[in-house]
Amino acid sequence: MTGFVHYLPDIWAAIIAFAILTYVVLDGFDLGIGILFPFLGSEENRTRAMNSVAPVWDGNETWLVMGGGGLLAVFPLAYGIILNALYIPIVIMLLALAFRGVAFEFRGKTRRWQRLWDRAFFGGSLVATLAQGAILGGLLRGPEVTDRTFTGGPFDWVSFFSLGTALALVAGYVMLGAAWLVIKTSHGLYDLARRIGERALIATLGFIGLASLATPFLHPEYYHRWFQWPGVIWSAVVPLLLLVAGFGYWTAIRSDRGVVAYLSGIAIFVLCFAGLGLSIFPYIVPASITIREASTPAMSQGFILVGAAIFLPIILAYTAYAYWVFRGKTSEHEHHY
Amino acid sequence: MSIFDIPTLDLARAQFAFVVAAHIVFPAFSIGTASYLMVLEALRMITGKQVYQRIFEFWKHIFAVVFGMGVVSGVVMSYEFGLNFAHFSDKAGPVIGPLMGYEVMTAFFLEAGFLGIMLFGRNRVNKWIYMFAVTMVAVGTLISAFWILSVNSWMQTPQGFKINDVGQFIPTSWLEVIFNPSLPYRFVHMVLAAYLTTALVVAGVGAWHHIRGNADDAVRTMFRMAIGMILVTAPIQIFAGDQHGLNTLEHQPAKIAAMEGHWETSKGAGLILFGIPNPSKERTDYKIEVPYASSLILTHSLDGEVPGLGDFPPNERPPMTIVFFTFRIMVGLGFAFAAIGLWGGWLMWRKRLHEPGLFHKVALVFAPGGFLAIIMGWFTTEFGRQPYTIYGHFTTAESVSSLTAGQAWAALIGFVVVYAFLFGSGTFYLLRLMRRGPEGAEPVENTPQRAGGVAGAMLANDVTTEKEGAHA
Numbered sequence: 001m002t003g004f005v006h007y008l009p010d011i012w013a014a015i016i017a018f019a020i021l022t023y024v025v026l027d028g029f030d031l032g033i034g035i036l037f038p039f040l041g042s043e044e045n046r047t048r049a050m051n052s053v054a055p056v057w058d059g060n061e062t063w064l065v066m067g068g069g070g071l072l073a074v075f076p077l078a079y080g081i082i083l084n085a086l087y088i089p090i091v092i093m094l095l096a097l098a099f100r101g102v103a104f105e106f107r108g109k110t111r112r113w114q115r116l117w118d119r120a121f122f123g124g125s126l127v128a129t130l131a132q133g134a135i136l137g138g139l140l141r142g143p144e145v146t147d148r149t150f151t152g153g154p155f156d157w158v159s160f161f162s163l164g165t166a167l168a169l170v171a172g173y174v175m176l177g178a179a180w181l182v183i184k185t186s187h188g189l190y191d192l193a194r195r196i197g198e199r200a201l202i203a204t205l206g207f208i209g210l211a212s213l214a215t216p217f218l219h220p221e222y223y224h225r226w227f228q229w230p231g232v233i234w235s236a237v238v239p240l241l242l243l244v245a246g247f248g249y250w251t252a253i254r255s256d257r258g259v260v261a262y263l264s265g266i267a268i269f270v271l272c273f274a275g276l277g278l279s280i281f282p283y284i285v286p287a288s289i290t291i292r293e294a295s296t297p298a299m300s301q302g303f304i305l306v307g308a309a310i311f312l313p314i315i316l317a318y319t320a321y322a323y324w325v326f327r328g329k330t331s332e333h334e335h336h337y
Numbered sequence: 338m339s340i341f342d343i344p345t346l347d348l349a350r351a352q353f354a355f356v357v358a359a360h361i362v363f364p365a366f367s368i369g370t371a372s373y374l375m376v377l378e379a380l381r382m383i384t385g386k387q388v389y390q391r392i393f394e395f396w397k398h399i400f401a402v403v404f405g406m407g408v409v410s411g412v413v414m415s416y417e418f419g420l421n422f423a424h425f426s427d428k429a430g431p432v433i434g435p436l437m438g439y440e441v442m443t444a445f446f447l448e449a450g451f452l453g454i455m456l457f458g459r460n461r462v463n464k465w466i467y468m469f470a471v472t473m474v475a476v477g478t479l480i481s482a483f484w485i486l487s488v489n490s491w492m493q494t495p496q497g498f499k500i501n502d503v504g505q506f507i508p509t510s511w512l513e514v515i516f517n518p519s520l521p522y523r524f525v526h527m528v529l530a531a532y533l534t535t536a537l538v539v540a541g542v543g544a545w546h547h548i549r550g551n552a553d554d555a556v557r558t559m560f561r562m563a564i565g566m567i568l569v570t571a572p573i574q575i576f577a578g579d580q581h582g583l584n585t586l587e588h589q590p591a592k593i594a595a596m597e598g599h600w601e602t603s604k605g606a607g608l609i610l611f612g613i614p615n616p617s618k619e620r621t622d623y624k625i626e627v628p629y630a631s632s633l634i635l636t637h638s639l640d641g642e643v644p645g646l647g648d649f650p651p652n653e654r655p656p657m658t659i660v661f662f663t664f665r666i667m668v669g670l671g672f673a674f675a676a677i678g679l680w681g682g683w684l685m686w687r688k689r690l691h692e693p694g695l696f697h698k699v700a701l702v703f704a705p706g707g708f709l710a711i712i713m714g715w716f717t718t719e720f721g722r723q724p725y726t727i728y729g730h731f732t733t734a735e736s737v738s739s740l741t742a743g744q745a746w747a748a749l750i751g752f753v754v755v756y757a758f759l760f761g762s763g764t765f766y767l768l769r770l771m772r773r774g775p776e777g778a779e780p781v782e783n784t785p786q787r788a789g790g791v792a793g794a795m796l797a798n799d800v801t802t803e804k805e806g807a808h809a
Binding site for chain 2: 054055056058059061062064065066068069070071072073074075076077079080081082083084087088090091094095097098099101102104105106109110113148149150151154296297299300303304307308311312315318319322325326
């Protein structure tokens with residue numbers, strides 16, 4: 001039993017990592033569709049693309065709340081420091097998400113202002129994605145911490161590295177969004193999505209390559225992780241696996257196998273995520289606070305673990321059911337109530 | 338003092354207060370509307386009457402817009418604690434974090450997961466699954482309210498914890514934490530407020546269509562339902578509010594002193610109906626007082642002791658002026674709602690409810706009254722707990738993040754501008770939807786997307802629902 005209690009922080013780190021990864025691959029595709037919005041050609045195509053995500057985007061975004069709420073629940077010290085350190089990009093992300101979120105409802109309520117909400121949907125999606133990428137970049141560089149308090153400056157997160165991670169995330173989300181459109185649409189929009197998907201894949205792999213090359217030089221610690229035994233195994237295997245996943249996406253998107261393309265896209269994100277985990281573990285605020293230092297006592301972590309063990313499977317089940325209800329290609333006329 | 342001298346603490350508080358106040362109206366309306374939709378769908382299934390589906394489809398559109406705004410402002414809320422009150426997050430996280438985690442897992446996901454089916458799925462699932470989805474959305478809103486109010490109540494009446502060597506609040510009993518002394522009162526008061534607020538909006542929309550002379554069967558039905566709901570909930574709410582006040586007297590006497598406007602602790606205290614608190618002189622000017630009534634209400638005896646704010650050290654006093662006035666506005670509105678309920682009930686009894694007249698104009702004016710009452714109530718309780726975030730243990734000043742003034746200003750302005758624009762637009766669309774009424778007489782602006790029109794789609798849905806129902 002004591003052994004189990006000892007591993008509570010690690011179990012929770014895994015659950016939160018899972019929530020964030022789920023957020024990225026689910027909200028990722030609908031943010032990607034938002035970013036693609038101005039490039040879909042016709043009004044009809046835009047409506048069709050939006051209708052394909054309208055029934056599920058709410059659930060997708062909830063994983064972001066789960067990530068933040070989970071962090072507060074079991075690693076409150078890290079939650080406070082990370083949000084304090086990345087205050088500006090997080091506020092920008094939240095405001096951008098507000099713009100794109102209301103666009104789902106408002107766009108269909110007006111003709112005169114429809115262009116405005118089209119732009120809000122695009123701009124909100126793009127800015128939210130850039131902000132998320134910048135948050136990742138800023139976090140990896142490691143916020144400055146003294147005695148449980150963030151002591152760096154408000155703009156510490158600004159760097160070429162965070163610009164790179166921001167652009168990488170845009171490319172990655174577009175890649176997922178294109179695969180989703182291949183699954184959900186037909187005819188012109190479907191062909192367009194295939195062409196966009198190919199380019200987004202190349203851009204994504206390119207940015208991942210650049211970011212991977214830069215990451216080991218952000219901190220001596222990262223360098224050691226990646227280029228000394230046993231990390232060097234990963235340094236050799238991860239790029240190889242990425243190429244395999246990329247090849248899977250490429251072949252699938254060129255035929256009518258959107259699901260395979262989407263799953264390959266997820267594989268690319270999972271691999272990058274694993275790479276990130278390998279770089280920063282056991283830290284939760286890179287280079288300053290470890291998972292164990294940020295942990296609440298077993299009394300807190302155990303209490304909510306019971307809930308997670310019961311409810312996460314139920315959540316996954318009804319989320320899957322909701323996707324199943326709306327399976328198949330979406331028409332322009334559907335999903336309006 | 339120029340505005341540039343405002344401490345970042347106050348800017349962080351202003352942002353938090355603004356974001357919470359903007360958020361709370363959406364979940365309050367969602368709680369009421371979701372339950373209303375559940376009742377309508379159940380009535381439709383039981384009676385088979387088309388009129389309930391017409392009302393359902395009408396309020397479903399409105400619910401969708403409100404819920405959308407609730408989601409985006411709610412996502413912001415989940416990050417507000419860390420953004421502005423990083424030290425509070427660190428210290429209180431072990432207690433409040435798991436409660437908020439439970440809220441996400443048992444409520445937020447539930448609502449979001451079934452919302453898609455509720456909004457878009459009527460002709461994709463059979464009628465039982467549809468009813469189940471509508472019920473899950475309604476139940477989700479109530480579970481959500483339970484956890485959020487548990488967190489808030491614990492901060493107001495904390496128990497079941499100890500403080501560890503780094504100053505963190507560590508739970509010792511989850512039962513004591515969750516079911517803390519003020520939770521039952523706060524939860525009942527809030528849910529009733531949500532139901533009352535929604536009933537007032539429904540009544541206001543119904544009244545407007547009565548005045549305009551297009552009170553068809555659907556409008557009449559929903560108007561009757563709303564007036565009945567106000568008639569029942571408003572008096573219960575007054576009773577619940579009174580009980581909540583007794584609980585506050587027991588646990589937060591300084592808050593009660595500020596609400597009542599008393600500076601000196603006294604027996605047989607009068608009830609100050611109106612006055613102007615004068616904090617520098619420690620007295621309340623221009624008082625209009627009912628003798629002994631304050632003691633009678635708060636202690637249920639004529640010579641019971643009622644606390645005065647002057648008995649607390651100056652650094653432990655909440656700002657009386659704000660608490661005093663917001664409390665009075667809330668209570669005044671509450672009695673006005675009860676009067677509307679009684680008036681409407683009397684008209685219903687005399688079978689004159691549907692004859693347009695003064696009552697309908699009054700109902701229309703008070704349609705947004707519930708939102709105002711809720712915001713005033715929250716200001717009362719939140720300003721009333723100052724200077725503490727965790728009552729008696731941890732102050733707001735200790736809670737704040739390390740922010741620069743520039744950051745705090747930019748975020749505050751950003752939230753005010755963006756929210757004003759987004760939620761202003763949302764309110765505009767809501768009013769337009771309400772104006773169209775349940776008949777949907779005017780077609781939606783972008784008709785191509787809704788080719789069949791509301792009525793057409795409904796007929797089509799009905800056919801498929803019954804067919805699929807038969808298969809299932």
